[in-house]
Amino acid sequence: MSRMEDNQDPLEQARLDKETEVEIFKAVRSADDDNPVMPVKLKSSDMFCFSCHKGVSCWNECCHGADITLTPMDIVRLSKHLDIKPREFLAEYTVPDKWDRADLPVAKLKMTGADGKGACNFMTEEGCSVYENRPATCRYYPLGLASIKPKGSDQQDDFFFLVKESHCKGHDEDKLQSVTQYHDEQGLADYETGNRGWVDILMKMASWQSIGGPGGKEIPAQTKQMFFLVSTDVDGFRQFVLESKFLDTYEIDPEAVEIIKTDDIALLQLGFDWMKNVMFNDQTISMKQNVLQQATAKARENMGAT
Numbered sequence: 001m002s003r004m005e006d007n008q009d010p011l012e013q014a015r016l017d018k019e020t021e022v023e024i025f026k027a028v029r030s031a032d033d034d035n036p037v038m039p040v041k042l043k044s045s046d047m048f049c050f051s052c053h054k055g056v057s058c059w060n061e062c063c064h065g066a067d068i069t070l071t072p073m074d075i076v077r078l079s080k081h082l083d084i085k086p087r088e089f090l091a092e093y094t095v096p097d098k099w100d101r102a103d104l105p106v107a108k109l110k111m112t113g114a115d116g117k118g119a120c121n122f123m124t125e126e127g128c129s130v131y132e133n134r135p136a137t138c139r140y141y142p143l144g145l146a147s148i149k150p151k152g153s154d155q156q157d158d159f160f161f162l163v164k165e166s167h168c169k170g171h172d173e174d175k176l177q178s179v180t181q182y183h184d185e186q187g188l189a190d191y192e193t194g195n196r197g198w199v200d201i202l203m204k205m206a207s208w209q210s211i212g213g214p215g216g217k218e219i220p221a222q223t224k225q226m227f228f229l230v231s232t233d234v235d236g237f238r239q240f241v242l243e244s245k246f247l248d249t250y251e252i253d254p255e256a257v258e259i260i261k262t263d264d265i266a267l268l269q270l271g272f273d274w275m276k277n278v279m280f281n282d283q284t285i286s287m288k289q290n291v292l293q294q295a296t297a298k299a300r301e302n303m304g305a306t
């Protein structure tokens with residue numbers, strides 16, 4: 001919980017009063033806006049009929065002109081799959097974009113064609129060529145993932161809903177499964193662990209949007225750039241942590257430093273904890289005492305204190 005929430009800041013109260021529901025993902029791969037989504041909250045035990053296989057008449061249709069925001073874990077897994085660095089992956093396979101509801105930069109999967117409405121670069125006649133490491137959005141489909149935070153609550157509630165697009169004939173198949181079965185079969189647990197901090201930040205920023213940013217203040221462009229680096233380039237962020245003054249500034253357990261040298265999920269967690277501290281003043285990471293004292297002295301000096 002942030003300090004502002006503890007003190008019932010009026011701006012925070014205004015945000016809470018306005019807050020209703022914030023949707024994080026709509027796992028709708030098609031760019032066709034005419035297709036309605038059925039935002040009916042599903043329980044994990046709810047059953048639905050769906051199957052996607054080469055025999056469906058719409059095979060590969062949804063892999064054209066797909067609107068896919070890449071999560072941090074997507075980029076980690078796809079770069080490894082292709083045996084290239086995340087920054088090479090970014091340059092080759094993504095387009096920079098903005099997640100409007102949070103006013104934060106994201107990377108989207110690039111589609112072929114001058115208008116970006118062509119096939120996905122990974123689509124083949126046989127199906128997805130990166131299937132084992134396909135993005136989370138492709139895994140969730142036809143489930144949409146939403147995250148809501150009821151008025152005045154600190155607890156967010158993630159839930160699924162069914163996305164029924166008219167072109168998708170997978171819904172006519174008779175394979176019956178529960179939401180949990182489908183979720184497990186799609187191997188989503190690792191993605192959700194690695195992406196947790198990223199989702200938290202998008203959600204929190206979206207909830208502040210109506211008043212222009214956390215506490216009514218806009219996030220500086222440099223902080224947004226750092227958020228993008230943490231979200232999209234684990235190698236670049238690792239280099240920053242290990243080679244800048246980061247470790248001289250923050251209290252990071254030496255064992256944790258060793259772990260983040262090779263563990264991308266731990267590095268992402270550190271990165272988003274740091275971002276939560278920078279963006280929202282959340283106590284997710286601590287500055288070293290001497291740095292804190294210097295910063296306090298400097299702030300006093302700036303305020304003209306003796």
Ligand code: SF4
Pocket residue numbers: 062063064066120121122123124127128129130131134135138
């Ligand atoms: S990554 Fe695979 S499943 Fe996702 S849009 Fe591209 S081809 Fe389709």
Ligand code: SF4
Pocket residue numbers: 051052053056058059060061062063141167168169170171
């Ligand atoms: S059944 Fe749905 S998910 Fe599968 S290829 Fe067809 S449109 Fe895509």
